[in-house]
Amino acid sequence: LLFPDPAQRVYVRQELLDANPGRPGAPISIPGVPIETASGGIKAPQYFSPGVAGDHGEPIAEYILVGTYLASNNLSSNAHGNGYADPNIMVPAILEGVQTDGGAFNIREGNHAENLSSIYELHSRLEPSVTVTGDYRDVDVVAAWSPAAPDIDAWIALEGAYGNGFLDRPEHRQQYKLNGFRIWNICKHQLTFFGTGYFGTSKIPGLVPRGLPHLHDTIDPRQKDQTHTALAVLNDLWKLTPTQTLQLGGMFRTYNLALFSNFGDGLIRQSEFRTVTAGNSTYTNNLTRVLSLMMGIDYQRDAPHRLDLDHYESTDPSxxxxxxxxxxxxxxxxxxxxxxxxxxxFPHDFHYYLGWRRDEIQFDNQDLLTPANSYHKLVGFNSPKATISFLPETHPALPSVAFSFGEAFYTNDPRIGTGAEQGTPISREHSYQLVVSRTIAKTDFRVTLGHVTTEASLARIDPDTGLQQDQGPGRNKFITVAARRYFGWGLLQASVSKADARDLDSGLPTPEAPRLIVDALAAINRLPFRLQARGEFEEVGAKPLGDGFTSVPVREFRGAVLRSFLEHRLDVGINFLIASGYTGQTTELLAADGQISPSEQVVAVRLPSYATMSCTYNFRPRRTP
Structure with a gap:
């Protein structure tokens, strides 16, 4: 009931790699789900999926699982992009794992859960330790602690980082994080608390025309980012009877952003301060094998105030x-x-899941520059969801087959900006999914086919310019073939995704939507000299950028080699990334230094290769892996 999507994938933390050890960004690399940023520095990178453009957070949901409560990490109507999620707030060591699903097929997942949902799972305890990760450009220190009593599930983790990154433009980056977790078991109640505080500031390279090394990775050295946030989440799982539970959860968050960027029209500042309050109540009852019931209610209020877009008149970079x-x-x-x-x-190996969700969404837009553009609107949206599965428990030679249907949505930015009329309040989609899986020779094979159609959206707001944009109806078809095999020494897994995303009015490919994603992961726990290793290769093929422009393929090979000493009290490791290509590839109309007149051209952030070392000291004897 809680996670019904048959396309769900669950990954254990020990099998995965840090996406950027000691650096900002997503805490872990999720196989088959690439990451992209359009600025660098501490600006939050976004996961993306087959046929879904990178650096667009609207149709991708991100959650933190606290007890059984899904705490949303998406920021609707965000100053630098609607629906952005900021994974910078978490210390990577606190994560026990991550799971992904198709987004549109779980009634507990609402706004932004269209094409993909990622759910971070937290450790209940951490080994008391200190980890230092560094190289000649960056240094990062993480400290973790749990009580000595093994029956107390609690921890505190702190992280401080400083660095300049590996591009020619030094980032002068600072990041500070405090994460805390606690579980209390009181009678029939299990209370779970998670809290985080985060502050980050850095210069950002920003988007630069491809192939112009004399720009030294920036067109404007004034570009920078400052973010701070605080989050508190509390969940109560109340076991009413052996078959009935009641979950009560809530969260409160503050978030502040000041982002300075230049996309060719001069320096702009995007800023906001928001508060987020949310709550959830869910009742479950496993009545019989034939029927289980779940019902509940979600509430979330995002209040981004001082949501400003400013344009600086000076072109002087100093x-x-x-x-x-x-x-x-x-x-x-x-x-x-x-x-x-x-x-x-049902008898004969058939299972079903039927769900319905009704979102009543209130939009309040107070325009401080043009009061006539202020408005209030209430919009309702029904999200039916269904999955029929054939799980051959009595016929093990047959594959498992599941077909799913779901409707989903995300809220558009309600600002009118520099336009003349109200835009479409929500973007709607219809999703179909077929999953076929089978275990052959101890290898798990899975094929996922998806078909997603989106409605036209009028006057979508560009957060960089304030201009309204029309998005025609779209269609995304994709197929993913994946295999996973566990061995006594580790794990091998691979996936290939092909997608075709198009505008249904023009028939043209959706700009920036990836058409090919290849991923291969290996985890080896038993190497000579007691070494352990992880390696992942990821490729995002060339994709159309619009107006006849095409991106270059992006290839990344990240790895980590670890060796334990002093009876596992001391861990020494090397982390590396071998990369080619660019992140955030898009088109902009600009004239860079040395160019005579503005022209539309491909801009991006160069992906550097690097190697870094880490050293972890564990204050208590650690169990042998």
């Missing part, structure tokens, strides 16, 4: 000077969503 206000708003998004689901098994 001077900020006066600025002109382009947009200034106070926005409130309130989403109340009751839902119900039925789940069970």
């Amino acid at each position: 001077y900020y000077g006066p600025f002109q206000k382009i947009a200034a708003n106070n926005v409130t998004l309130g989403d109340t969503a009751p839902y119900i689901a039925l789940n069970g098994a």
Whole structure:
């Protein structure tokens, strides 16, 4: 009932690699789910999936699983991109694993859960330790602690980082994180708390025309980012009877952003301060094998205020000077969503999942520059979801087959910006999914086919310019073939995804949507000299960028080699990334230094290769892996 999507993949932390050890970004690399950023520095990178453009957070949901409560990490109507999620807030060591699913097929997942959902799972305890990761450009220190009593599930983790990155433009980056976790078991209640505080600041290289090394990885050295956030989540899992549970969860968050960027039209500043309050109540009852019931209600209120877009008049790279206000708003998004689901098994190996969710979304847009553009609107959306599965328990020679249908949505930015009319409040989609899986020779094979159609959206707001954009109806078809095999010495797994995403009006490919994603992961725990190793190769093939432009393929090979000493009290490792290509590839109209007149050209952030060392000291004897 809680995780019904047959395409769900669960990954254990020990099998995965850090995405950027000692650096900002996603805490771990998820196989088959690449990461992309359009600026570098501490600017939050975004996961993307087959046929879904990178650096667009709208159709991809991100959650932190606290007890059984899904705490959303998405930021609707965010100053630097609607729906962005910021994974920088977590210390990588706190994660026990991550799971992914198709987004549209679970009634517990609402706004932004269209093409993909990633759910971070937390450790209940951490080994008391200190880890130092560094190289000639960066240094990162992580400290973790849990109580000595093994029956107390609690920990505190701290991280501090400073560095310049590996591009020619030094980042002068600082990041500080504090994460805390605690479980209390009181009678029939299990209370789970998670909290985090984060502050980060850095210069950012920004997007640069491809193939112009004399720019030294930036077109404007004034580009920078500052972010701070605080998050508190509490969940109560109440076991009413052996078959009934009631979950009560809630969260409160503050978030502040000040981002300075230059996309060719001069320096801009995007800024906001928001508060987020959310709550959830879910009742489950496993009545019989044929019928289980889940019903509940979600509530979330995002209030990004001082949501500003400013344009600086000076073109002098050493001077900020006066600025002109382009947009200034106070926005409130309130989403109340009751839902119900039925789940069970029929005779002859058939299972079903039927769900329905109703989101009532309140939009409040207070335009501080043009009061006539202020408005209030209430929009409702029904999300039916269904999965029929054939799980051959009595016929093990047959493959498992599951067909799913779901409707999903994400809220658009309610600002009118520099446009003249209200835009489409929500973007809707219809998703179909077929999953076929079979174990052959101890190897798990899975084939996933997906078909997603999206409705047209009028006057989508570009957060960089304040201009309205029309998005036509779209269609995304994809197939993913994956295999995973466990051995006594480790793990091998691989996946290949092909996608075709198009605008249904023009028939043209969706700009920036990846058409090919290849991933291969190996984890080897038994090497000579007591070494352990992890390696992952990932390729995102060339993709159309619009107006006849095409990206270059992106290839990354990341790895880690680890050796333990002093009876596993001391771990020494080497982490590396061998990369070719660019992240954030898109097109902009600009004239860089040395170019005579503005022209549309491909811009991106260069991907550097690097190697770094890490050293971890464990204050208590650690169990042998």
